[in-house]
Amino acid sequence: MIRRALILLAVLAVAGYALLMVTYEVIGVDFVSFMEDQPFVDYQDGPRLLPAEEAVxxxxxxxxxxxxxxxxxxxADxxxxxxxxxxxxxxxxxxHGPTGQGDGPVTRFWREEARRPANLTEARFREYPDATLYSVxxxxxxxxxxxRENMTERQYWDVVNFVHTLQP
Ligand code: HEC
Incomplete structure (x- = not known):
């Protein structure tokens, strides 16, 4: 009886070790992964799709x-x-800074090569269309x-109206 239990234990131990070796890839088994077989768009491949509505x-x-x-x-009342x-x-x-000059407090932490927040007091923003501002x-x-997460439709337009007052 005890001998049988010991043999069973030994067999289980060997099977367990074998399983661990596969798990930790000591023994490499090339399992079929279906992720490799799905359609995908390569870097800079077309068509360029807009993200889904709720995507961040x-x-x-x-x-x-x-x-x-x-x-x-x-x-703009x-x-x-x-x-x-x-x-x-x-x-x-x-x-963008309290007066829109692109000098907000977090810009101190900007990487050198990163694009800085725009200076919204520049003259080009005087002619900037509302719809474009909304889209930005x-x-x-x-x-x-x-x-777009924390503002309502009305609030976007309030900001759009305000941004047009920033240019001297
Ligand atoms: C996390 C920082 C950040 C916040 C918050 C932010 N912006 Fe910007 N904004 C930027 C950066 C960076 C750019 C420059 C983008 C570029 O040229 O790549 C930019 C550019 C712009 C531009 C210029 C687009 C153009 O045509 O060049 C406008 C207009 C603008 N932001 C308006 C706003 C408004 C309005 C808000 C608030 C609702 C806002 N931004 C909040 C970082 C920010």
Missing amino acids: PVSRPVYLDVPSGLVNPVP DVSLQRGETLFSFHCAVC ITQGLGGMPPL
């Missing part, structure tokens, strides 16, 4: 996909500008992350 992109688009016919539904200012201080000022905020651009 880690790398940002280089070109903007500005919806055609998008118009600013919110008039005092209420909108005041809201825009507050929202800008929450969502944008960390990078909601989709991100280059080094700027999309900020």
Whole structure:
């Protein structure tokens, strides 16, 4: 009886060791992995697809996909500008600075070669279309992350209106 138990134990131990060797690849077995067989898009292959609606992109688009016919539904009145200012201080000022000069507190930690937050007081932003500004905020651009998570539709436009007041 004891001899049988010992033999069984020995057999189990050998089987266990063999299993561990496969697990830790001491014995390499090339298992079939179906991940290798799926369709995929190679680096810089087309077509370029937009991320899914709820996706949180880690790398940002280089070109903007500005919806055609998008118009600013919110008039730039005092209420909108005041809201825009507050929202800008929450969502944008960390990078673009309190007055939009691209000198927010986190830029101290920017890598040398990384693209700096834009100076929103530059003259080119005076002519910057509302729809493009909206798209920069909601989709991100280059080094700027999309900020569509914590703002409502109305709030994007309030910020858009406010950004147009930053140029002297
Ligand atoms: C995490 C930092 C960060 C935050 C927060 C941020 N931005 Fe930016 N923004 C950037 C960077 C970096 C760029 C430069 C992008 C590039 O050129 O690659 C940029 C560029 C821009 C541009 C210029 C786009 C162009 O055509 O050159 C606009 C406009 C802009 N941001 C508006 C905003 C607004 C409005 C907010 C707040 C809702 C905001 N940003 C929040 C980092 C940020």
